Every structure is written in structure tokens, then in C-alpha cells.
Amino acid sequence: MRVQDLETPAVLIDLDVMERNLARMAEYCRQHGLALRPHTKTHKIPELAYRQIKSGASGITVAKLGEAEVMVQAGLADILIAYPIVGREKAARLAALAERASLMVSLDSEEAVRGISRSAQERGVRVGVLVELDVGFRRCGLQRPEEAVALARLIQDLPNVDFRGLMFYPGHFMVSEPERRRLLEDVNVRLRRFYEAFDRAGLLIAIVSGGSTPTAYSSHEFAGVTEIRPGMYIFNDRTMVGLGVARLEDCALSVLVTVVSTSVSGRAIVDGGSKTFSNDRYRAGDGRGFGLVREDPEAEVEALSEEHGHLDISRSLRRYRVGERLTIIPNHVCTVMNLHDEVYGVRGDQVEAVWRVAARGRVR
Ligand SMILES: Cc1ncc(COP(=O)(O)O)c(C=O)c1O
Numbered sequence: 001m002r003v004q005d006l007e008t009p010a011v012l013i014d015l016d017v018m019e020r021n022l023a024r025m026a027e028y029c030r031q032h033g034l035a036l037r038p039h040t041k042t043h044k045i046p047e048l049a050y051r052q053i054k055s056g057a058s059g060i061t062v063a064k065l066g067e068a069e070v071m072v073q074a075g076l077a078d079i080l081i082a083y084p085i086v087g088r089e090k091a092a093r094l095a096a097l098a099e100r101a102s103l104m105v106s107l108d109s110e111e112a113v114r115g116i117s118r119s120a121q122e123r124g125v126r127v128g129v130l131v132e133l134d135v136g137f138r139r140c141g142l143q144r145p146e147e148a149v150a151l152a153r154l155i156q157d158l159p160n161v162d163f164r165g166l167m168f169y170p171g172h173f174m175v176s177e178p179e180r181r182r183l184l185e186d187v188n189v190r191l192r193r194f195y196e197a198f199d200r201a202g203l204l205i206a207i208v209s210g211g212s213t214p215t216a217y218s219s220h221e222f223a224g225v226t227e228i229r230p231g232m233y234i235f236n237d238r239t240m241v242g243l244g245v246a247r248l249e250d251c252a253l254s255v256l257v258t259v260v261s262t263s264v265s266g267r268a269i270v271d272g273g274s275k276t277f278s279n280d281r282y283r284a285g286d287g288r289g290f291g292l293v294r295e296d297p298e299a300e301v302e303a304l305s306e307e308h309g310h311l312d313i314s315r316s317l318r319r320y321r322v323g324e325r326l327t328i329i330p331n332h333v334c335t336v337m338n339l340h341d342e343v344y345g346v347r348g349d350q351v352e353a354v355w356r357v358a359a360r361g362r363v364r
Contacts, residue, residue, distance in 0.1 A: 002349050002350060002351065004325075006256060008256050008258045008271055008272070009255055009257050009270075009271055009276045010256045011253065011344065012253070012346050013343055013345045013355075014254070014347075015353070016347060017249070017250060018235065021235070021250060022051060025038075025233050028216070034220065034226065035226060035228075036052075036057045036230075037057060038060055038061065038231060039082070039229045039231030040060045040359070041067060042231035042232050042337065043235070043357075044338065044358065045337075045355045045359070046071055046073075046076060046358055047355055049071060049074070049076055052234070059079060060078070061082050061229045062081055062082070063082060064083060065081060065083075065090055065097070065364065066364045067362045069093070070359040072097055079101055080104045080130070080167075080229070082209075082229060084112045085116055086109075086115065087115065088119075091116050091119035094120075095119035095120045098120065098125035098127050104128035104129065104130060105127060105130070106132045106167040107129060107131070108131065108133075108134075108141050108151070109151075110151065113158060114158065117159055120159075121159045121160045129161050130167035130207060130209055131148050131151050131166050132168065132169075133148060134168070136170070136186060138172075139169070140169075141167075148194055148198075149203065152198070156203075165205045165206045165226075166194065166198075166205055167210070168209075169212060170187060170212055170214075170222075174214055175243070176243070177243075180214065184215075191223045191224055192224075195224055205224075206226075208225050208226050210222050210227075210229070211225065211227070211229050211230055212230055212231070213230045213246075216228060232333055233246075234252065237251065238291060238331045239282055242285045243283070253337075254294060254330075255277065255328050256327055257326055257327075258326075259326065267311065268313050269308050269309065269310060272309050273306045275339060276339060277291060277301075277330050277336060277339075278331075280332035282331045283332075288300070289331075290303070290309070290330070290331055291328040291330045294327045295326050296316055298318070299311045337360065338357070338360050340357055340360070341356065341357060342354055
């Protein structure tokens, strides 16, 4: 099948670019002695998780238990669920899954770990636990070293759970490069306070799991980090380019769309709107727009209706025709993947692979 035979809108993955992104990250981790545990919430496709393992990842990360279930079903054997598992039903599902794969979870509360311990004991399985720290993003994670030490001690005392180390997510690094430099210093001050407290308590930290795509290639500068969990690096997106984290030629994912109307002056309408691209905003530069039209940098994806993408072409010198096709790099790849049943791996104009986005919509 060729790209021109695909119906639109269609999510295209440029395989050459994706393979380069995977190889580069794996090589960086090898050079710096870091374990790579890519976050698969970006693509939600077991075949791509396998490619990451093949290119050097030691295991994978997921956000939700439902994603973990899909990955285990596909045979992936070493998974970190980087999300607090809270509630009886979820703890029971986690314990059932731990019969089939090696699982770790990150969490920051006594409630979460007690529930997991209880279910794991009932099932006769063991679950690894990372204590989550807040290093400035202010989402999840303990803020005070004494709290983290106390939770680690509780984990050591509870049956069927194993304290493995610490985890943090530097989600506040979606800022400019100079700002990221400043934040890095602040994170290191915080991390060292935690390490000193664990040292004083005589608690061994085997794993410190950090990393994201914006911080990935500076991971070796984060104090004590042993593994990283970048997700978006596999594809990159407009925001990563805007933040200077990736170049345009590092963007593997684009959405193939068709121009369906040009009747309003200064406008071209394409057949993908918020149900194709998601409404996620551009988190760099002037914050405007919903994507980058590869064929025409002067066009602005100004607005999205549910099924219509509104291109402002008033500054463009290009002539737009109904029926022609464009490729648009979205603001945020992860939410795009979650909206599509299948995506196409392409090389040149050939479609080499059709992948089902098996874990899309697995929010439970
Ligand atoms: C806990 C956690 N780890 C890792 C990542 C991956 O980071 P990125 O999306 O920047 O690749 C995310 C992303 O949301 C996350 O929430």
C-alpha cells in the first residue's frame, strides 16, 4: 500500500525518523550508564514497545493499569506503572497482573501501598514500589524527606511489597532552555536532601527513576538518577520543536489530512479537527495554533472544530485546492495517538506497517 492510497485523516509514522530517535536515546543511555524505561503512554502500541526493548530499553513504563494489561497481554514482561494505584478493584487487578509479569508501581501514600500489599498478599505475588518525590512539578510526590523515609520504612514492613527506590517526574521542564538549566539546579538540591535523609536512615535506594523528553539528554546531570522514562522522544511534536528539544526533522509523527473546503477567503479547511488532533495547546513560543503544516510554514492551524481544521492561509503564497493532501505535525503526539484506532508506519511513500493502537482509551 502507498501513502496516497490511505484515507484521511491518517496518522503517519515516519519509520526512518522513529528508528533514529530510538537509536539515539538508547545510545545516550548506554553512554551514561542509565537504564531506559520508555513511557509507552505516548504510542500505546505493544509492537513499538518491543522495538524500544530491542533497541536497548530495560523495560517499559505505563500510566494506567489498563495500559499495563494490554502490554502484559502482548508479552511485555517488565513494567513500571508510574501512577498511584488507589482503590480495592485496582489493587486486585494489579495483583492479578503481577502473576504474569514483573511489576513496579510508584506511589506517594500509605493508603495506596497498604491496598497493594493486601491484594498482593491475597494473591501470593510481590510488587516492587518506588516512592514518588515532588521535585517542583507539584502534581504527585512527597515533598519532605522525612515523609519519604517514613513511607519507605512502611513499605519495608508490609508484606508482599518491595521498596526498590525513588521516582520523580520533572513535568515542569516544559520551558525554555535557560529556564530548564535553572530548574535542574533546584531539582538537584531537592534530590540531594532526599538522598541524605535516606542515607541517615540506612535505607538503600536501588533505583532513582526520573526523566522526560525535555530533560532526557540532560539526565546524566540529574543527581543520582539511574533510569529515565522519556515518552514523546519516539515521535516528538511541535511543542518539542518549539522548546528546542527536537528539530523538525526529528518529528516522526504527522497527520495526513485532505483539504475539504477553500470557499472562505483566507481559509483552507482540512478534514481533521479536535477529534483528530486533540485540543492540546502549543506549549512553546507564542502558544498559538494547533499544528504545523509541513508543506506551508506560512499557514497557521488557527482553530479546530470537532471535525474541521481551520487553516489561516492569509499570509500564504501557496494556492490551496480542494482534494489536495497536507501533513500536519500536532502540538502533542500522546493525545493524538489516543484518538486513533490505527496508525501507519511509512518509509518514503510506502506503508510498511499498520499498527492498532491497542491501549488507546485505557484510562482505568
Ligand atoms: C510519570 C511520567 N513519567 C514520564 C513521562 C514521560 O515524559 P514525556 O512525556 O516528556 O516524554 C510522563 C509524561 O507525562 C509522566 O507523567
